[in-house]
Amino acid sequence: MRLGARGLNIFLVGDPASEQWLSAALAANDFTVVTYHAIWHENGSTTEESRKAVVEAVKAADAVVLDLSVEASQPPAALALGIAVTLSKNVVMVADSDAELSTAQHVLRYARSDREPDAHFVSRLTDAVENPMAEEELESREPQVFISYSHADDEYLGRLKVHLRPLQRSSNVRIWSDADILPGMLWRDEIRDAVERADIAILLVSADFLASEFIITNELPTLLKSARTRGATILPLVLTRCRFTRDPDLNIFQAVNDPDRPLAVLSMGEREEHYDKVASEVERVIKARVGAV
Numbered sequence: 452m453r454l455g456a457r458g459l460n461i462f463l464v465g466d467p468a469s470e471q472w473l474s475a476a477l478a479a480n481d482f483t484v485v486t487y488h489a490i491w492h493e494n495g496s497t498t499e500e501s502r503k504a505v506v507e508a509v510k511a512a513d514a515v516v517l518d519l520s521v522e523a524s525q526p527p528a529a530l531a532l533g534i535a536v537t538l539s540k541n542v543v544m545v546a547d548s549d550a551e552l553s554t555a556q557h558v559l560r561y562a563r564s565d566r567e568p569d570a571h572f573v574s575r576l577t578d579a580v581e582n583p584m585a586e587e588e589l590e591s592r593e594p595q596v597f598i599s600y601s602h603a604d605d606e607y608l609g610r611l612k613v614h615l616r617p618l619q620r621s622s623n624v625r626i627w628s629d630a631d632i633l634p635g636m637l638w639r640d641e642i643r644d645a646v647e648r649a650d651i652a653i654l655l656v657s658a659d660f661l662a663s664e665f666i667i668t669n670e671l672p673t674l675l676k677s678a679r680t681r682g683a684t685i686l687p688l689v690l691t692r693c694r695f696t697r698d699p700d701l702n703i704f705q706a707v708n709d710p711d712r713p714l715a716v717l718s719m720g721e722r723e724e725h726y727d728k729v730a731s732e733v734e735r736v737i738k739a740r741v742g743a744v
């Protein structure tokens with residue numbers, strides 16, 4: 452259920468540094484933000500007065516955002532959480548550690564070194580604030596990796612998926628390509644849904660890829676839009692000599708490999724190095740932007 456478009460009131464609890472950059476990110480999206488430390492300073496660090504002020508702030512909030520990454524912020528976060536749960540408020544937890552709260556409706560991760568408004572993280576945070584999620588929906592949400600490729604390049608897809616498979620076990624990641632469509636499924640709907648959910652898109656770029664009417668018309672526009680509006684990560688892997696570096700929609704993305712030395716001209720060992728590099732980059736992005744849910 453959508454609380455409503457921007458203009459919501461947010462109560463934010465974290466350490467002073469995280470409150471500062473999270474406040475800036477939320478305010479830039481037209482939310483009104485009140486922070487725990489602002490209340491604390493306004494009340495002269497008087498415990499009882501500050502507690503009353505926190506209760507009032509939570510009551511007035513449409514959503515409560517808690518950053519549990521720093522131990523010092525956890526006691527006030529626990530206070531705000533208890534009040535928010537009692538009042539059935541939307542609770543959004545962010546962290547760069549393994550801290551979890553079963554009562555939080557959203558768990559978003561960021562890398563400790565990335566304490567600045569990252570486009571992907573801010574997009575997910577904004578959506579979490581605006582859209583309370585049912586607990587069962589949260590539990591089923593996995594980081595989504597979509598592989599866009601031409602069927603003429605099946606051999607490359609197979610080897611790449613071998614390198615990505617360990618991530619499915621260790622990081623609870625959904626790796627999806629149209630090879631996962633079962634007989635009887637509405638394949639166009641399945642592909643559209645997978646493209647729209649993608650947090651990361653791996654593009655196996657070749658002459659056949661660029662010649663595919665379906666890819667150019669149906670998959671790429673949505674993936675490129677997701678990169679612009681949701682901060683989805685695009686990882687091109689160039690398979691054959693092709694128009695990649697001359698394509699204005701694609702050449703803005705850094706390819707995993709040197710486009711002048713596509714996989715087709717490399718030895719098997721060199722190809723394996725690039726498949727591993729893709730898997731490593733996917734893992735890095737998941738840990739830094741998406742995290743384990």
